[in-house]
Amino acid sequence: MCFLLPAFLFIHTLRAQTQDIDSLTRITEVAKEDTNKVKALVMLSFKLMVAGEYVRSFSTIEQIIPLSEKLDFKIGLANAYATKGLLYQYQGDYPKALKNLLNSQEIFEKINSQKGIAYSLNNIGSIYVDMKDYTKALEYFDKTLALKKSLGDKKGIASTYNNIGIIYQEKATAGPNGTSFKNDALMALKYFSSASEIYRSHEYVEENAYIESNIGSIYLLQNKYDLSKSYLERSLKIFEENGAKDGIASAHINLGILAVKTGKMNVAKKHFETALSIATTIGNYTAKDCYEELYKFYLKQNDCKLALSNYRLFINYRDSLLNQENTKKVVQAQMNYEFDKKEQAAKLEQGIKDAAAREEKQKQMYIRNLFIGGFIVLLLLALFIYKSYHDKKQSNIQLEKMNKVIVEKNKNITDSINYAKRIQSALMTSEKYIDKTIDRLSKNK
Numbered sequence: 001m002c003f004l005l006p007a008f009l010f011i012h013t014l015r016a017q018t019q020d021i022d023s024l025t026r027i028t029e030v031a032k033e034d035t036n037k038v039k040a041l042v043m044l045s046f047k048l049m050v051a052g053e054y055v056r057s058f059s060t061i062e063q064i065i066p067l068s069e070k071l072d073f074k075i076g077l078a079n080a081y082a083t084k085g086l087l088y089q090y091q092g093d094y095p096k097a098l099k100n101l102l103n104s105q106e107i108f109e110k111i112n113s114q115k116g117i118a119y120s121l122n123n124i125g126s127i128y129v130d131m132k133d134y135t136k137a138l139e140y141f142d143k144t145l146a147l148k149k150s151l152g153d154k155k156g157i158a159s160t161y162n163n164i165g166i167i168y169q170e171k172a173t174a175g176p177n178g179t180s181f182k183n184d185a186l187m188a189l190k191y192f193s194s195a196s197e198i199y200r201s202h203e204y205v206e207e208n209a210y211i212e213s214n215i216g217s218i219y220l221l222q223n224k225y226d227l228s229k230s231y232l233e234r235s236l237k238i239f240e241e242n243g244a245k246d247g248i249a250s251a252h253i254n255l256g257i258l259a260v261k262t263g264k265m266n267v268a269k270k271h272f273e274t275a276l277s278i279a280t281t282i283g284n285y286t287a288k289d290c291y292e293e294l295y296k297f298y299l300k301q302n303d304c305k306l307a308l309s310n311y312r313l314f315i316n317y318r319d320s321l322l323n324q325e326n327t328k329k330v331v332q333a334q335m336n337y338e339f340d341k342k343e344q345a346a347k348l349e350q351g352i353k354d355a356a357a358r359e360e361k362q363k364q365m366y367i368r369n370l371f372i373g374g375f376i377v378l379l380l381l382a383l384f385i386y387k388s389y390h391d392k393k394q395s396n397i398q399l400e401k402m403n404k405v406i407v408e409k410n411k412n413i414t415d416s417i418n419y420a421k422r423i424q425s426a427l428m429t430s431e432k433y434i435d436k437t438i439d440r441l442s443k444n445k
Contacts, residue, residue, distance in 0.1 A: 021047050021048060021051060021243075024040060024043060024044040024047060028041050028060075028063075033067060033070075034071065035071060035073050035076065037067065038064055038073050041060055041064045041067070041076075042079045042080065042083065045057045045061050045064065049087055049090070050242075050247075051243050051245055052246060052281065054282065058084070061083055061084050064076060064077070064080035065081075078104045078108050078120075079104070081100045081103040081104035081107070082120065082123055084100040085097045085099070085101035085104065089126070090246070092317075094127055094131060098127055105121070105124065114150075115156070118147040118151065121141075121147070122140070122156070122159060122160055125138075125140030125141045128140065129163065129166060134171065138164070141160055141163055145160045145161075145164070148160060155199070158195040158207070158211075159195070161195035161198070162191065162192060162195040162210070165190070168185070168188035168191065169185070169188040169192075169217065169218060171184040172188060185221055188214075188218050192214050192215045193215070196211040196212065196215065206238060206244065209234075209238035209242075209244075210247060213231065213239075213254065215231050216228045216231030216232035217254050220257060223261070225258060225261065228258055232254050232255050233251075233255070235247065235251055236248065236251035236252070236255070245278050245282050246286060248275075249279045249282075252275035256270075256271030256293060256297075257293060260293075260296075260300065265297070265301065269297060273294075275289075276290040276291070276294065291313040291314035294310040295307050295308075295311040298310060
């Protein structure tokens with residue numbers, strides 16, 4: 001059995017403050033109603049989930065959601081939905097798991113958190129791994145890996161490497177005698193090793209324990225028992241130190257399989273029963289793997305009654321997890337999300353087109369109004385010029401008429417003066433004539 005690694009936006013940033021569940025619980029009880037409390041609650045819900053305390057984890061999430069909404073803390077809300085989705089996934093309720101993970105993705109998309117989107121894609125891909133839809137899972141993991149590489153998110157890259165490795169590991173497990181087994185096992189080991197290298201370089205011991213458990217399961221498939229035992233026992237120790245019940249159960253299952261292969265049947269039975277006791281208490285789908293291995297164990301022991309009993313339990317768990325109705329609901333949830341997303345994109349595109357059309361219309365109206373305004377100004381200017389020209393022409397005509405009148409009057413005056421002069425000349429005796437007359441009269445005396 002291998003481990004898929006979930007992803008969260010700020011899980012790693014609080015590690016120094018959150019050593020265990022008890023200390024986290026105390027922090028959240030006295031914390032102010034702010035974003036720091038939301039972060040602590042997210043970490044607490046995650047720790048509770050890993051510890052297999054699903055009821056408390058759900059209860060913690062129900063505190064996160066309203067507080068995040070009140071504070072308008074989108075990242076906290078997105079992480080709450082992500083944890084809730086994973087809880088449903090661990091319980092085998094894939095439709096509800098996908099619904100909550102898609103809610104988380106939608107919030108990250110709204111706030112344009114590329115890191116959050118990458119984590120959402122990673123978590124959704126893990127659901128498809130559980131449902132054995134490896135093509136769909138790889139599609140999501142490839143998108144996740146490309147995005148995380150572009151962001152330089154090393155720890156995120158490591159978790160995605162691990163999850164891709166699990167796809168190849170499950171393919172190898174499904175066909176141990178097939179022609180592709182060797183290649184699938186090598187590919188799985190390659191991705192697990194790449195993930196482990198990153199985690200070790202960042203000293204993430206607990207995360208690396210999951211990777212080493214996965215590596216141990218690959219060596220188990222390859223019948224490299226000593227290497228397998230070394231990795232599995234090392235990871236089990238770390239899981240026990242951190243109270244990671246899912247990890248403890250998985251390690252015991254793999255160690256039980258190893259014990260069966262090496263003929264240590266009593267040791268194997270103990271490992272399987274330990275794993276089953278943990279799996280049933282946490283309600284984890286690990287119980288399915290326990291029943292499957294116990295069925296195989298009792299079959300080897302020729303205990304047909306117990307083999308049949310465990311086989312039936314295994315089938316019940318398997319069918320409840322992978323029933324047709326669940327598959328339909330998951331597909332429907334994905335289709336609804338994609339439809340809503342396309343519809344929103346179409347509305348956005350139409351909105352952009354409408355805005356562009358309005359802008360173009362306004363631009364055309366502006367140009368039209370500018371043209372009309374310019375035309376009116378030119379018309380008024382032409383009318384002004386015409387009126388000025390007309391007024392000037394009329395003034396010139398009036399001046400010409402006045403000049404003619406003045407000239408006529410001047411001529412009349414001149415003629416009158418000349419006429420008066422002639423009359424005056426005719427009426428008045430000349431001085432010479434008077435002198436002659438006086439002289440003549442003087443002589444007659």
